[in-house]
Amino acid sequence: MSDHNAPELNPTPGERFTKFLKRKDVLETLGWAVFYTTGFVILGGKFYTKWMPTMMSTDMRAIERLMVIFTWISAPVCGFVLSMATYTFRHGHRGDTPPEDGPATRTNRLGISLFGVMSSLLALVAILYGLIELNSSAEAATKDAPNAMVVEVTGSQWVWSFNYPAQGVTSNELMLPINKPVIFKIISEDVNHSFWPVQLGVKADANRYQTTTVQTKPNKLGAFDVKCAELCGLYHAYMETNGAVVTTADFNNWVTAQGGHTA
């Protein structure tokens, strides 16, 4: 190999990159990547806000935000995968004989390194975001705990019952005063159940002889559903009851009507 050919055979990385970007297949793929990424960003923002129920606590708001943000983190991955898939599919070979051989590329150090770093970074962002979210909800719970109201939740095949020890009330409906932190102490009388006040965005299993605790703060007035999220036998599907977040005055009236005492 003679010397004067060297510059053409070994273009600088910058030149190679510009040449790569000008390739027809690369341009089309990039176009698809932009299309899919934007599509997922838009759809990702809409899907969960459209389908998830009313948010009645800060926990539920955090969950919805987290799902939207995770969709956005995944959008570039979708763009990458789907753009390459779309390009090669559009330019695929149809017919009864095999296509011509492609280039015998077995590896590409730069491509693999870039992919490895990018995918690890995205995973890291997701992990960190999740850990921060977990920590901030735990911190908020610790701060709220001293002035929280306790509700003892008992699951049995196939009913929920709620005991308010401070008020001396037991009910099959879950009434909660607005903006008052509440701690659920959950236990089962028989098999495993899972206590799920849907719109409040918390959930915890009910186990026999082991109390599980979960805390939230309802911040929106209205009715919500209480369901069982763990298969618990024949009428698992019907193990549900009504809940409502009401004003403090309404809550006190309800307690009195149930024969309990307000603080």
Add this chain to the structure above:
Amino acid sequence: MTTLDNRVSSRPIPNPSKSLITKLNAGTGLVVGIIFALGTYYLLNNNSSDDATVNFQHYNRTLLASMLMWSVGFLVGIGAFIGPWRWLIGKDLTAEEQLYLAGDGQGIKRYFKYCTDHKVVGIQYLVGVITMLAVGGTMAMMIRTNLAMPGGHFITASVYNSLVGLHGITMIIAMIIVATGPFGNFIMPIMIGAADMAFPRLNALSWWVLFTAIPVLCSAWFLGGIPTGWTAYAPLSIQAGPGMNAFLATIIIFAFSTAVAGANITATVVAMRAKGMSWNRVPIFVIGATISVALAVPAFPTFMLAMIQTALDRTFMTSFFDANFGGSGWLYAHLFWIMGHPEVYVILIPGVAILMEIVPVFVRKPLFSYTSAIVGFAGIAGLSVLVWAHHMYMSGWMPMLNGPFMVTTEMISIPTGLIFLVILGTLWNGKPWLKMPMLCVYAFLWNMLVGGITGLYLSDVPADNYLHGSMYVTAHFHYTLMGSALTGAVAGLVYWFPKMTGRMFNERSSYVAFWFIQLGFQVLYLGMFTAGAEGQPRRVVDYADTFHVSNMVSTIGAYGVGIGFIVLLWGVVHSWRHGIIAPMNPWGAKTLEWTVPYPVPLVNFDTPPVVTSDPYGYGKAVK
């Protein structure tokens, strides 16, 4: 005989007619199995106590023992223990008997015998898997039909719960063996240039043990069904009726079968590779299947253990899992998920590996970054044993550990990314030949993307607070197991069909099935994702009116999938009987299984092959 090549048929057909071996088949197995089961039942079944609880425990003992004895009896009857028995008395099978056991020259009869030929075992697995998927799929259609409308009066709650559990366990068992059973047994030994599996008799044993589990599982229907779902959480499983025994016995038998098969496949790949096939020349499907069974070998014994403990709790009043007497349901959940999470990768990895085997053939390019593929599989397998408690975020077991388990779970996305990289890198700069197996690769890319991303939400503790136990979870794992792993196995069926049956898969039916299945699948699980996001719990026989639209959409999609699979099944039957006779290497692939004719000779290769490169030498040299 038309089913034999010249070399084999020119040999005299061995006929050790005096040997007991020639008299035994699945029929004698059936007879002896039933005798053992009924004998055990009548020997043990004497409910003399006045106490209903004691009687119930005794009845459970009787049923369990009868079921396990059926399995033992069947194996005795089919002749599984003749070899070990000979060893015990200081002899071995004669060479003639061994050749007879290999089914040489016995035509269709050998499929009903204790046949040691890996190709026969592969076909037995294939038919078994298709049957199980058809039964499990029918159950799924009944579930979806019931959920089309709120009110759910198509079937009763008790039948519905049983269906949920039996659909689950039937599909899990079928999916665990769907790739490593038929293709791991039929194709893999030829792929690595071996004459047979390392332990041919164990190979036959693994299939026939599995076979005995099928009637046991079916008997659950006649014993009142199972109310627990396939997770069989205690204490619900301890409270459950006699049908539960069928579930427990099935898992105990099945775990035994996977242990045998796993040891056999691993040993074959380690010890039986052709001369020159160093580890960096092994086809990627073989690597995937090996990593998968290597993961299964330690995983399933814990499941078996959990089932034995549940059985003891039910029959002898022990209290491993019964909190009423000091046990712990969390212990069960741990044992279950320590098996359960590796198990999903036991299912996924071979399916993906099949697709990786297919891509280079249809794109006519070498597999991109073989090393990344192995690192991806190994990384997934390694991390999968460290993530089980993400199924227990809400159980209250140890909230402090939710964070660490979230970290390990989300880290799995990194090796999973490598799998995408390998497939996309192979596609890039290539012109894929868009035959049905290649379409499956594209379907996999989309399905695994959706399954992976929704898994990211579920791995996250705050989001799981909402999503855990909802329909969203059901949709997520169907995207990974059905959309990804089963798609891979279906691609493998069409791809290897010419080698396994000698005929090409009917093309039109393969395309029709593909589009019905894949489009129906998207509709089915889009509906289920929205139902989950709206807040519908899983495993419910009935739901509130607000979920009606999502469920209706889901059911419509399910019918599309159902039609697709019926077409596929028709394609299998029709092509097997009337398909176009296949050339030796219809796809122009370079792996060793395409160098042998159909029917594949008894010892696969006339002269043992010598391997000089990896099987991905496609493509024009890059300047």
